[in-house]
Amino acid sequence: MATKISDALKGLSRELRYEPTTKHIRALLDGVPVLDSRQAVVVWEPRRVVPCYAVPTDGVVSVLSPAETAVRGGDIPPMLHPGIPFSRHSAPGMALDVSAGGQTAAGAAFRLDDPDLEGYVAFDPGAFDWFEEDDAVQSHPRDPFHRVDIRHSSRHVLVSSSRNVLAESTTPIMVFETGMDERIYLPPTDVNWDALVATDSATLCPYKGTASYWRLARTDAGGDDAGGDVAWSYVNPLAPAAEMAGYVCFYDNLVDVKER
Structure with a gap:
């Protein structure tokens, strides 16, 4: 078997x-x-x-x-x-x-x-x-059985919060990491930065580096929480993840991430 x-x-x-x-x-x-x-x-x-x-x-x-x-x-x-x-x-x-x-x-x-x-x-x-x-x-030893695969994609991705478009792109990168859900990272040029505010949050990943975070700029009429982090990016990633530099990923449980 x-x-x-x-x-x-x-x-x-x-x-x-x-x-x-x-x-x-x-x-x-x-x-x-x-x-x-x-x-x-x-x-x-x-x-x-x-x-x-x-x-x-x-x-x-x-x-x-x-x-x-x-x-x-x-x-x-x-x-x-x-x-x-x-x-x-x-x-x-x-x-x-x-x-x-x-x-x-x-x-x-x-x-x-x-x-x-x-x-x-x-x-x-x-x-x-x-x-x-x-x-x-950084953070902890790398798991020798853990992979992070970065692939360029032509998926059409729309990220929104209530009626506010946070990002839209047809040139994302897909990140496939062992034991984790796939993640969609969008080019910084395709992000509506007026809708986001940087926070002081930071996390360390031994595979990708230090992540910076953003929250919504305001509470939308639909009741979105402007205080919590909704997106992150590895601005200066570790060398193996260099292709991810500046790309932004959104929490799909906090905002609406759709493939069109």
Whole structure:
């Protein structure tokens, strides 16, 4: 019987998973080295959507000590999405504080209690400055089984909010990302910028870079919320996503995105 790969991967999501990498991995705390290893593994705790790095203890160049608290067990949500902190662990192990250069990152490491990962310590992606070889890593390690495919399209796309046209284009780019819905990004020249106002929101993606956000310029007669973010763009994306620079994507659950 044939296996649908995405279903098989989802079936593994409740297990502790790892994948070795040959990259030279380093992490710094306020400029002071915390770890330095060429034997790192990419690790997903059970129900974690995004991974972290774990390294053997001989690659740790900081001081590790037992943490006071760590959240584990049945109080963890069914799926640990990116916004759920590293300190909420779903695998057996011990939470650790990390000290280097007079600074301490509380609970920023986790010694895994698993025979296949014996001697490995996982580290919080958000607590340190990370490098793969000599390149900085944003947000969290890239999932080696995750793809982002960018394709140019001639779809005719109209974006509106009540009676207000927010954008219309026949030259969008389509972004197909593993495990996510397809996204339609529109050229900035096809966006009605008078209808949008930039906000202070920003998010980091290890595949695309830093996203900037916009809200509606006013509340339309139809009752649209002018306060929430409705669109985003990677103004200066990472090199693999360079084609997306300046293109704008709208939340299709907040405004009307139609293909004509």
